[in-house]
Amino acid sequence: NAGVTQTPKFQVLKTGQSMTLQCAQDMNHNSMYWYRQDPGMGLRLIYYSASEGTTDKGEVPNGYNVSRLNKREFSLRLESAAPSQTSVYFCASSAQVGTAAKNIQYFGAGTRLSVL
Amino acid sequence: GIQVEQSPPDLILQEGANSTLRCNFSDSVNNLQWFHQNPWGQLINLFYIPSGTKQNGRLSATTVATERYSLLYISSSQTTDSGVYFCAFSGAGSYQLTFGKGTKLSVIP
Numbered sequence: 001n002a003g004v005t006q007t008p009k010f011q012v013l014k015t016g017q018s019m020t021l022q023c024a025q026d027m028n029h030n031s032m033y034w035y036r037q038d039p040g041m042g043l044r045l046i047y048y049s050a051s052e053g054t055t056d057k058g059e060v061p062n063g064y065n066v067s068r069l070n071k072r073e074f075s076l077r078l079e080s081a082a083p084s085q086t087s088v089y090f091c092a093s094s095a096q097v098g099t100a101a102k103n104i105q106y107f108g109a110g111t112r113l114s115v116l
Numbered sequence: 117g118i119q120v121e122q123s124p125p126d127l128i129l130q131e132g133a134n135s136t137l138r139c140n141f142s143d144s145v146n147n148l149q150w151f152h153q154n155p156w157g158q159l160i161n162l163f164y165i166p167s168g169t170k171q172n173g174r175l176s177a178t179t180v181a182t183e184r185y186s187l188l189y190i191s192s193s194q195t196t197d198s199g200v201y202f203c204a205f206s207g208a209g210s211y212q213l214t215f216g217k218g219t220k221l222s223v224i225p
Binding site: 041088107 | 120146147149151157158159161164202204206211212213214215216217218
């Protein structure tokens with residue numbers, strides 16, 4: 001029962017470097033999400049993908065890009081990392097966005113990212 | 117905008133005690149979930165509860181949608197219950213889960 005799998009688990013970057021965070025789900029879900037969690041805070045939505053082929057901005061999209069590679073995979077890219085992007089990143093998926101019970105979201109284990 | 121407020125922010129319990137965590141939200145509810153974030157950072161689904169009452173072992177939850185609040189009850193607490201409990205909410209017609217800031221629970225032996 002893998003559920004939502006994120007890689008890598010930890011990453012340290014220098015300011016200006018780029019990297020891609022990977023996320024894959026094996027629950028045949030249509031919708032996928034990327035969140036960030038800063039110390040002492042709840043999670044905030046960066047981007048989401050309601051279905052394969054679509055992506056939309058969430059609450060804090062600046063500095064990020066996403067790709068919905070196929071139904072299983074949704075990646076988050078930092079083109080030029082900044083110290084303000086030091087955070088824990090969570091990927092989530094749900095059966096379907098916007099439809100009551102099918103919007104139950106299931107989360108991966110997170111990626112701890114430090115930008116120096 | 118949508119607001120989700122959780123109380124109390126911090127809670128320290130003796131093992132075996134009971135507790136009630138509260139979540140107030142600012143709009144009509146489409147989705148409401150409770151999560152436990154364990155000390156290793158993993159988010160664990162506890163309940164999907166946009167209305168009514170559910171129970172799972174020592175945990176139960178109640179949402180009163182008309183009054184815009186949800187409660188999470190923990191009975192006979194154990195040290196493994198320690199961590200942060202988050203309430204997350206989305207309003208009618210919305211996809212976006214808005215998280216509260218959480219309640220940090222510490223259960224001491």
